Amino acid sequence: MSDEPQGNPSGNEGNEGQNTEFLSQIPEDLRNDPSLQDIKDVTGLAKGYVHAQRMVGSDKVAIPGKDAPDSDWDTVYNKLGRPETMDGYKLPEFKDDHPAKEFVPSEEQVGKFQDVAHKLGLTQSQFAGLMDWYPQLQQEMAEAANAETNAQREQSEAALKKELGNAYDEYVQNGVKAAKEFGGDEFVQLLEDTGLGNHPTVVKALGEAGKALAEDKMAGSPFRGFSKSPEQAQREIGDLRLDAEFNKAYSDSNHPGHRDAVERMNQLYQDAYPEQEMGSTTAPEPTSVST
Numbered sequence: 001m002s003d004e005p006q007g008n009p010s011g012n013e014g015n016e017g018q019n020t021e022f023l024s025q026i027p028e029d030l031r032n033d034p035s036l037q038d039i040k041d042v043t044g045l046a047k048g049y050v051h052a053q054r055m056v057g058s059d060k061v062a063i064p065g066k067d068a069p070d071s072d073w074d075t076v077y078n079k080l081g082r083p084e085t086m087d088g089y090k091l092p093e094f095k096d097d098h099p100a101k102e103f104v105p106s107e108e109q110v111g112k113f114q115d116v117a118h119k120l121g122l123t124q125s126q127f128a129g130l131m132d133w134y135p136q137l138q139q140e141m142a143e144a145a146n147a148e149t150n151a152q153r154e155q156s157e158a159a160l161k162k163e164l165g166n167a168y169d170e171y172v173q174n175g176v177k178a179a180k181e182f183g184g185d186e187f188v189q190l191l192e193d194t195g196l197g198n199h200p201t202v203v204k205a206l207g208e209a210g211k212a213l214a215e216d217k218m219a220g221s222p223f224r225g226f227s228k229s230p231e232q233a234q235r236e237i238g239d240l241r242l243d244a245e246f247n248k249a250y251s252d253s254n255h256p257g258h259r260d261a262v263e264r265m266n267q268l269y270q271d272a273y274p275e276q277e278m279g280s281t282t283a284p285e286p287t288s289v290s291t
Contacts, residue, residue: 077121086111086118092128100135103142149195156200164204164229165274174210175203181213233272240265 022041023031030036039045061079064072083089094104105113110131117127161168179188179197191197228236240246249257250265 073121080121081123081125082118082121083124086114089114089117089122089124089127092132094135100139103135103138105131105134153195153198153200157198157203160200160204163231165233166271167207167228167232171203171207171211174214175206176210178206178210178213182209228268228271230272230274233268237265237268237272240268 022039022045023036026036036045039048061076064076078084091110094101113127113131113134117130122130164171175197176188179191183190188197191202196202240250246261249255250261252258255261
């Protein structure tokens with residue numbers, strides 16, 4: 001019997017010895033790699049290698065390194081399901097009840113999507129999913145834009161109503177008349193289709209045009225007028241108080257134009273102070289001015 005100690009193949013001490021002896025045969029730069037620490041002998045190494053080869057089969061894809069050429073990534077994309085060419089992408093079927101069918105991309109837009117999708121390595125299913133989502137995105141963006149436009153228009157309209165006071169409705173009516181007079185039904189329809197007919201700036205401009213048009217066509221007393229903004233009415237009241245001819249008619253009840261002059265001054269005061277009632281302690285009273 002030999003005096004040399006016999007190792008125990010089934011014990012930890014024996015395994016450690018075998019592992020040490022196995023690793024000593026491997027180059028030093030690989031010896032400490034964590035992937036080798038559980039391999040005890042050449043048989044274990046062979047089993048690990050065979051298993052790895054089975055994992056890298058035809059249905060497995062090796063991920064290229066960060067510095068890999070584009071050709072390596074092309075191989076990966078193709079194995080994952082990318083069409084060979086950009087023309088290979090097919091659009092999903094958009095049914096008539098699609099909630100955003102009106103926003104389906106045009107043929108030109110589809111071509112651009114196909115080009116980018118192919119460069120990014122998208123699969124057919126990924127491309128179809130993207131194209132199905134795109135119309136919904138466009139619809140949401142359009143609705144958000146419309147909501148913002150409506151909110152801005154409402155704010156501008158409220159500001160214009162405050163500025164014009166009682167004259168606002170008349171500005172709108174005169175604006176419609178001016179639009180028909182100068183542009184005809186086609187122009188009126190354009191204003192409705194584009195929404196410009198509700199834009200405060202357009203309402204005010206057309207209102208002024210309609211007012212001038214009406215004044216040109218109006219016959220009768222020179223003292224009759226149209227509703228004005230508070231600022232315009234206050235300015236005109238000051239001008240009339242300095243108008244000798246108006247004051248004569250306004251102050252003399254026997255003057256043939258007295259009634260028209262009084263009505264005009266009352267209308268001006270209503271326009272100048274639309275939120276105040278005549279005869280209140282805060283609203284100034286229209287008074288006749290003697291000559």
